[in-house]
Amino acid sequence: MTQKTSRISGFHKLSVSERIDQALAFAGLADSDLKALFLDTGNLPAERVDQLIENAVGTMNIPVGVATNLLIDGKDYLVPMATEESSVVAAVCNAARQCYDSGGFVTSMSGTRMIAQVQLVDVPDPGNARLSILERAEEIRAICDDCDPVLVRLGGGFRDLEVRIVDAPSGPMVVTHLIVDTRDAMGANAVNTMAEKLAPHIESWTGGRVYLRILSNLADRRLARARCVWKLDAIGGAAVRDGMIKAYEFALMDPYRAATHNKGIMNGVTAVVMATGNDTRAIEAGAHAYAARKGWYSSLTQWEVTRDGDLAGSLEMPMAVGLIGGATKLHPMARACLQIMDIQSAEQLSRVIAAVGLAQNFSALKALATEGIQKGHMSLHSQNIALMAGAQGDEIARVARRLVELGTVRIDIAEAELKKLRDGGV
Numbered sequence: 001m002t003q004k005t006s007r008i009s010g011f012h013k014l015s016v017s018e019r020i021d022q023a024l025a026f027a028g029l030a031d032s033d034l035k036a037l038f039l040d041t042g043n044l045p046a047e048r049v050d051q052l053i054e055n056a057v058g059t060m061n062i063p064v065g066v067a068t069n070l071l072i073d074g075k076d077y078l079v080p081m082a083t084e085e086s087s088v089v090a091a092v093c094n095a096a097r098q099c100y101d102s103g104g105f106v107t108s109m110s111g112t113r114m115i116a117q118v119q120l121v122d123v124p125d126p127g128n129a130r131l132s133i134l135e136r137a138e139e140i141r142a143i144c145d146d147c148d149p150v151l152v153r154l155g156g157g158f159r160d161l162e163v164r165i166v167d168a169p170s171g172p173m174v175v176t177h178l179i180v181d182t183r184d185a186m187g188a189n190a191v192n193t194m195a196e197k198l199a200p201h202i203e204s205w206t207g208g209r210v211y212l213r214i215l216s217n218l219a220d221r222r223l224a225r226a227r228c229v230w231k232l233d234a235i236g237g238a239a240v241r242d243g244m245i246k247a248y249e250f251a252l253m254d255p256y257r258a259a260t261h262n263k264g265i266m267n268g269v270t271a272v273v274m275a276t277g278n279d280t281r282a283i284e285a286g287a288h289a290y291a292a293r294k295g296w297y298s299s300l301t302q303w304e305v306t307r308d309g310d311l312a313g314s315l316e317m318p319m320a321v322g323l324i325g326g327a328t329k330l331h332p333m334a335r336a337c338l339q340i341m342d343i344q345s346a347e348q349l350s351r352v353i354a355a356v357g358l359a360q361n362f363s364a365l366k367a368l369a370t371e372g373i374q375k376g377h378m379s380l381h382s383q384n385i386a387l388m389a390g391a392q393g394d395e396i397a398r399v400a401r402r403l404v405e406l407g408t409v410r411i412d413i414a415e416a417e418l419k420k421l422r423d424g425g426v
């Protein structure tokens with residue numbers, strides 16, 4: 001028997017249908033009925049799938065839920081969230097419900113500036129090189145702005161220059177930061193173009209050699225901020241508040257806990273980023289790098305007791321999302337989600353996402369500090385477990401309910417309960 005090979009030259013030149021045939025044949029599934037599944041691209045037109053990524057064979061549908069109760073900067077929002085995880089949407093609704101009557105969330109943004117890095121090596125006199133770059137700020141501005149007249153016309157473009165010396169094992173590197181206002185674009189392509197255009201100039205000014213020219217995902221000039229006060233009587237009293245503060249302090253000091261704490265925040269953040277067709281990896285990389293800025297990995301949120309004894313939460317994190325570029329403009333569902341929120345600018349979207357991240361963290365901390373996460377999360381997850389056990393139709397709700405009653409949401413128990421139900425025992 002000949003060994004099957006993944007070395008397929010020109011796979012990208014095939015049609016979507018031909019690629020599916022090849023992939024199924026490779027897997028020994030040519031006779032299966034899987035092709036129809038791949039061909040069903042849902043709300044993303046088939047030709048768009050093939051335009052967005054390479055070697056496309058289909059789409060992966062993720063549920064979109066709408067978070068309710070969100071009052072942000074005095075405006076009511078219904079926020080679409082794309083997630084495969086149960087209880088994430090419910091948690092946001094739940095947190096937002098508990099602060100709706102006291103005014104909801106207040107948000108702000110530090111700006112819409114991105115950083116592009118230009119790495120210069122083989123410089124014997126890094127101090128001298130650094131200053132000779134800084135001296136040319138106006139020349140650099142002209143080179144950068146010339147790359148993107150559309151952006152400049154829209155009020156964006158080059159804003160500032162920073163040059164750092166990074167001590168690497170092979171010698172000092174002179175790292176130039178181009179700080180660029182990218183307005184309603186996430187801005188990766190815009191700033192990468194500028195960095196590439198500038199690189200030969202930096203080489204000629206310094207005599208060094210440029211290697212990397214790429215944006216930084218640590219977008220700390222583009223911080224989204226959200227804050228909110230939850231009244232003591234709305235959250236269930238001082239014991240709940242104090243438990244939540246203790247939970248926060250755990251994340252503040254311990255990276256093992258902070259990773260999970262921030263994962264909970266990203267449950268909300270990533271879901272809105274995904275629903276709007278933005279780059280989830282860019283946001284996640286920025287979030288985690290920012291969480292480690294103090295020298296240890298820590299909480300992205302802060303929780304405090306106010307003068308009145310209420311619970312104040314705040315979140316500050318990089319938020320490089322856009323309304324232009326990537327899939328934001330090309331995915332019809334992303335456009336629809338933006339329309340549901342009536343989003344007019346990247347800044348507005350960033351601020352809504354920060355509020356959702358804070359709400360998510362509130363609910364997780366509250367659940368963890370009181371009844372534990374399993375009761376709420378697993379009771380919603382129980383439907384998935386019932387489905388996995390093979391329940392159908394009204395069996396799903398009945399098995400799920402039984403799992404919650406038993407307090408054990410496990411597949412083997414779900415199978416046993418389903419069997420009992422079908423045998424007429426429940």
Ligand SMILES: CC(C)(COP(=O)([O-])OP(=O)([O-])OC[C@H]1O[C@@H](n2cnc3c(N)ncnc32)[C@H](O)[C@@H]1OP(=O)([O-])[O-])[C@@H](O)C(=O)NCCC(=O)NCCSC(=O)C[C@@](C)(O)CC(=O)[O-]
Binds near residue numbers: 085
């Ligand atoms: C699950 C709840 C909300 C139940 O909370 P509850 O208080 O038992 O629910 P309730 O039935 O009393 O309803 C209260 C409100 O919650 C919302 N709600 C309630 N049920 C639904 C639903 N089915 N669909 C949509 N919304 C729902 C809804 O807003 C509702 O108000 P109403 O509409 O009735 O006026 C609560 O226990 C909770 O918020 N838990 C936290 C869940 C969570 O954080 N999930 C994320 C996944 S776990 C994880 O990945 C992260 C983690 C936890 O590890 C992070 C960390 O460690 O920090």
Ligand SMILES: NC(=O)C1=CN([C@@H]2O[C@H](COP(=O)(O)OP(=O)(O)OC[C@H]3O[C@@H](n4cnc5c(N)ncnc54)[C@H](OP(=O)(O)O)[C@@H]3O)[C@@H](O)[C@H]2O)C=CC1
Binds near residue numbers: 151186187324326
């Ligand atoms: N490390 C990372 O995170 C990387 C991410 N990426 C990807 O880059 C993509 C995002 O790049 P991005 O530069 O945002 O996208 P685009 O290059 O598609 O869009 C930005 C351009 O759109 C034009 N534009 C039109 N209207 C506006 C407006 N209101 N505000 C701002 N610009 C406007 C601008 O000028 P003009 O028309 O002249 O172009 C601007 O340069 C994402 O897909 C991301 O995944 C790519 C590389 C690395």
